[in-house]
Amino acid sequence: MSVQTVAGHSAEKIIHPAWVRICHWINAVAILIMIGSGWQIYNASPLFDFTFPREIALGGWLGGAIRWHFAAMWLLVVNGLVYVTLGVVTGRFRRKLLPIYPRDVLSDTKAALTFKLAHDDISKYNAVQKLLYAGVILCAVIVVLSGIAIWKPVQFQELTTLFGGYDFARYVHFFAMAAIVGFLVIHIALALLVPKSLRAMVTGN
Amino acid sequence: MKKPKIIPGVDQRLLVKDAIKVMPDPTRRLFLRGGASVGALMLLTGCDLSDSETAENILSKISEFNDGAQAAIFSRTKLAPVYPESAITKPFPFNAYYSEEDAPAVDGATWKLEVAGLVENKKPWTLDELNALPQVSQITRHICVEGWSAIGSWQGVQLSEFLKRIGADTRAKYVWFKCAEGYTNTIDMPTAMHPQTQMTLKFANKTLPQAYGFPMKVRMPTKLGYKNPKYVVAMEVTNTDKGGYWENQGYNWFGGS
16 A cells, blocks of 8 residues: 555656745745845945845845845744755756766757757756756855855954955855846746746646 | 924825724815825824834834844944045035034134033033044045935044043943034943044144034944934933934944944
C-alpha cells in the first residue's frame, strides 16, 4: 500500500518540492519590498545622476522606506537561510544547478535567442538556467552581506573593509540589486512565455 | 523634509480616488471643488491616516525590535575606524532639517550647559569650564541616514568622563539632549559611555564653527548623523525615554552604525 502510494506520487512527478515553492514565494514578496524600499532610500542620496520615480518606490519618504527595508530584511534573510541550507543538505543545488560548462552556456544561449531551446522536461535546467539561478543566489548573498556592511560599518567593520569600505560597499549593494532586477526581468518574462513553469512553482508539478 | 502623512507604499492619488467613490454626492462635489488632496481627505474624515493604519503599527513594532537587535550587536569596547588627517572631507558638509542661514547663533559667553536628572551635581557648565577638562580627539566617519558619509575631525570631552565628574547614575537607561533650536535626542547609556562618544567643542582643532554646532555638539561615531545633536544646551540622565526630533517622526530610535 505504502509502496504504491510512493510510486503513484513519483508518477505525478514533483518538480518543485513544497519547501522550494514556499521559500520561492516568501522570497518573491521579501525581495520586492527590499527593492522598492531600497529605491526610495537610494533617492535620499543618489549614487548616480538619476533617481527612481516615486510611483515605483516604496515607503513614501526616507523614514518610511527604511522601516520597510529593515522589516523585510528579516524575512529575506531567515527565508534565504532556510532555502540555502535545504538546497545544500538535500543536494538539490548540486543536482539541479551543477555542473555548468561554458560551452553549454554558449550553445544554449544561442538556441534560446533563436527560440530553438526545448522545454519538454522543465524538471531539467538547461545551461543558461543553471547559470542564471546559481548567479542570482550568489547575487543575493552579496546583496545581503554588502547591506550588512552598510548598516553596521562600525560593529561589523571587518565586513565593511572586505567590501572596500563604506562608500564602495554602497556601490556593491547597488550593483548587486541591479543584477537581481536584471534577473527578475528575464525570469518573469520567461515564466510568462512558458506558463507550465509558473504552474510548477505553484502546484509543484 | 516633513513626513508626508500617508500610509507607506500607498499612492496618494489612488487613495483619494478610492475615497471619492464612497462619498455622498454633496460631499463629493465639495471635495472635488476643494482640490481633492490627501490633506483635504484628512480634514474631512478627521483621522490621521498614518496613525490608524495596521501596516504602520507593524512596522513600528519591527523598528522597536530592531532597536533591541542593535543594542545586542553594539559593543561597548569596539571602536569606530579612525582616519588620517589627509582623509578629512573638505569642506565638511552642513546638514540639518533647516538651511545653514537658519542655524541657531548661540552666544558662547553667556551659554551654559544645563545638567539635569539622575546626577549628583546639577551645576550648569560654562564653555571655559568645559574647555578646561581633559580633551580627546578623533577623526572618524560621520554617516548620514540618507546614505552619504563624510570624515571629520572632532575634539572635546569624553561624555563618559563628564558623566563621572557630575556624579551621574550610569545605571540609568538614557541620556537626553536638548538643543538651542528645539532639536532633541535620546541615547542609550551604553553608547553614552562608549570611549568615542564626545562632547565636541572643536572641529579640526579650531573652535566649533556655527555650522557644525557651536558651542557644543555630541559626537557619536557609533550612531548615524541624526543621533549626533548640535547646539546642545541641556542634558538629562533619565530612565524615561523622551524620544527625539526625528525618532518621533519614524526614524529608527537606536540609529546605530
